[in-house]
Amino acid sequence: MSTAIRAEVPSEAARWQARVRVEVMREVGGFVAARCAEHVAVPDAGELAAVLTGFAAGGKYVRSAFFLAGWSCVAEPTPAAVRAAGSLELLHCFALLQDDVMDGSALRRGRPAAHVVFAEWHRREGLSGCADRFGESAAVLAGDLCLVWSEQMLRESGVDGAALGRAMRRYDRMRSDLAVGQFRDLVNDSRRLPALDDVRDVARAKSGDYTVRGPLELGAELAGAAEGQLDALGRYGRVVGEAFQLRDDLLGLFGSTEVTGKPVGEDLRARKATAVVVLARERADPAARRELARLDGLDRLTDDDVERYLRVLAATGAREWAERLIGQRLAEGIAALSRVPLPDPARDRLLHLAHSCGSRSH
């Protein structure tokens, strides 16, 4: 399956993705710099501006790529479209900044997470009170600013006002579902044995729809896509989003730090109830199940525990199940595209993005 997809992917689409990433990043950087100059250029807030600026300048920019691929289904993206795409990257910054606090993740993209940076600043300045707590509060506030600025950047992007008015329905749903999905994630992570259906349902609502389907449909709708196109893109986005999430789960478990920018085993240590882990628990034979329950019961996992956990997970076949499902979902996504007329560049971009979601290594 994966070879068949790879053969269809033209390198022109990969070059397009690299090019628009640079363009969107430039717009986001400019917007954040302007907001910092307007609101954050006050005493004591220099570190806040530095973190916001640094944060916006990193990442894969997957969501803006799907937005612009969706736009491509109607026309080549305009400068206004590039700015509107940037607003989704700010929404993602909001999610990452606050998720890292809630998950207690110390690393982001191979560097200290924002709450860690703020805590270090608190110590360096010799401030009183708990530095870690200050760091967490500051990162939450940086996230709040990104949430506010995302909407402002979309509104001021210059896309057609009437189209924007109609499309805000989707944007509003993305924002609310993101926060509600994170809440449900926290609940599932706290359940001893969450059900696989619940976990997949939340993963779809929180990550898949907000990473792939939402941005894609928003871009297409803002460009003026027809109902039939939106239907096909919705079907594609749903399954490609699921593939993206499964790949993310696998990388979170089996990916190396150099590839993910995260410590090995972090998802296990944080007791994240990903679909792969939950499925493994369901499929495990009695001995493996006892071993998983023992590891789940430990206060914290050593490196040896993590290694053992991953070996047991792999032995249940959950990893192969996830790989198979990724291949299946990508095939479904590609099939959905074949049933609707699309400009060639848009089709190529969507094939390329589907492929890179399923096989991406970071």
Added chain:
Amino acid sequence: MSTAIRAEVPSEAARWQARVRVEVMREVGGFVAARCAEHVAVPDAGELAAVLTGFAAGGKYVRSAFFLAGWSCVAEPTPAAVRAAGSLELLHCFALLQDDVMDGSALRRGRPAAHVVFAEWHRREGLSGCADRFGESAAVLAGDLCLVWSEQMLRESGVDGAALGRAMRRYDRMRSDLAVGQFRDLVNDSRRLPALDDVRDVARAKSGDYTVRGPLELGAELAGAAEGQLDALGRYGRVVGEAFQLRDDLLGLFGSTEVTGKPVGEDLRARKATAVVVLARERADPAARRELARLDGLDRLTDDDVERYLRVLAATGAREWAERLIGQRLAEGIAALSRVPLPDPARDRLLHLAHSCGSRSH
């Protein structure tokens, strides 16, 4: 001073405030119920909906009152104006939900704060992991939803689109300044001896402008106020906002729990660097200064320590200084109104609101 103001206040304006509070609260309640039905009616999120619904149904609704008083300077508020006013209450819900987490405040309006409610739910459900940490994350997410819904409620309020487009500049500034102000507040609270000017500057940016001046100008601008009116309202808003903040500081120090809904001495225990405390430190004689430094150096304050702290504060004269400043600021605010033509009901409402900000007992 306070008697002179009281004499000018017609009870019609007080009745108006009570009436619009009910109207705005009904709109906010309806909007939150609709959003919960759309986004939060999913497995495991019942507690989130309950907290959001309960939160929106309480409070003084001061910000919406200033918004509608501002609107009154041009015309009687329409149903669309009432909905737009409600969006400011949702913005305030966002600030309270997250501030209570950051300040570690266990009580809000005399009842357990949202993060405490979520932590109790976590324990009741027998979930694994740290209940307090879950409660804090959940309250931050509830705040995020209020931040998103505030903008959505304003946009969907039905106020004139062109006026809204122009006024969003003010709304955007309020939202960003609120988050940046909270960041600076956290920094000031962590400084051993913040400067009085810094503290007053932050109090103005964070609380004053966002409680009084911002809502007032936003309401007036959306209704179509003239430049001269906006100038006068801005001057009034700035000083009345400062009076509001000083009264808030005094209540946080000397107010009783029945009046404030907060434990006595909470601001002292949280080491909040309010203007009154910072001024007291500056004015204290050497003996009092040593005593304050000793109390500031304690890991935590007992009830006896709080009582002693308040006695020393009062003895420095900082309390009288704050009371005098409140009276002076109210007089300046009222003087600003006298220099511009305003409809009688609007003037009465502004006088009433200024009075209740300066003298309010909760």
